[in-house]
Amino acid sequence: MNSNLTFDFTVNKETNTVYVKKEFAAKPDLVWDAYTKPELLDQWWAPKPWLSKTKSMEFKEGGRRLYAMCGPEGEEHWALADFISITPKTSFKFSDAFCDAAGNLNIDMPRSDWDVDFVDKGDSTLVNITIKHKTLADLEKIISFGFKEGFTMALNNLDEIFANS
Template sequence: MKSNLLMDFSVNKETSTVYVKREFNASISNVWSAWTEPEILDQWWAPAPWKSKTKKMDFKEGGKRLYAMVGPQGEEHWALADFTSITPKTNFKYLDAFCDSEGHLNVDFPRSDWDISFSEQDGATFVDIAIKHENLSDLEKIIEMGFKEGFTIAMEGLDQIFAAKK
């Protein structure tokens, strides 16, 4: 089993886009499920010690996922994903936003456009993510909030789920 899995994180300030390429020791079917099924998503989506809690999810074009990041003291930060495009086991896209527990958007925080692609190579699955922000200041705000560090920890949590299945 490969232990040095690829995690490439880069920022293009000209296009206000974050790019992440991540390798997983799992089949494309298992990785797709981990990204698209709330029961699995909630096990890894938040960076430990935080937890993810999905209130509702309808994974289809035009569907939504309303979820909270729950902190160690029980604090909740809600977010909404609006699914705009789904090509099974290949790609899905959504608009991400901070919101309240009912899904009303918090306009004080930027919205981002996620494009997530899946591919298999030599027994590993690669996930390529492009997260486009409306402008550079929105991108910088997310980076300042610790997005890179938190997302890296969450990816490691997903690695643990796959390792436990082996």
């Protein structure tokens, strides 16, 4: 794994926003596919030993992904990504929320708005992710769940996939 690749995880409590910059040793088409195809997402989206399991996904504006984070003891934590806008091979935006297995939103849990941008750097791809929360309390709740650690582990899973391909 190339340790010279960019990785930055910043939390801005004044704007209720998380910024993640992650560079992958892979061409943009491969990175785009890893973020937008369910069979690839499920290989890396969850921190080990957890697994991601997509129940349904329609990657288009107005489409959605319904998926679960599945734990080693049989736990399932369901989430829903509603795709807002997609610029192929460049960026996409979605609203993320906790839900049940049928996709019914859990209104007691925070939603977040994700903006994911892909930058071609030749032999690598930089992914810039902006995750906006409605309130500071929502941001702090997600951080208290171990979001930084879990998402970092998931991104490292994707590094491993690219290193082994």
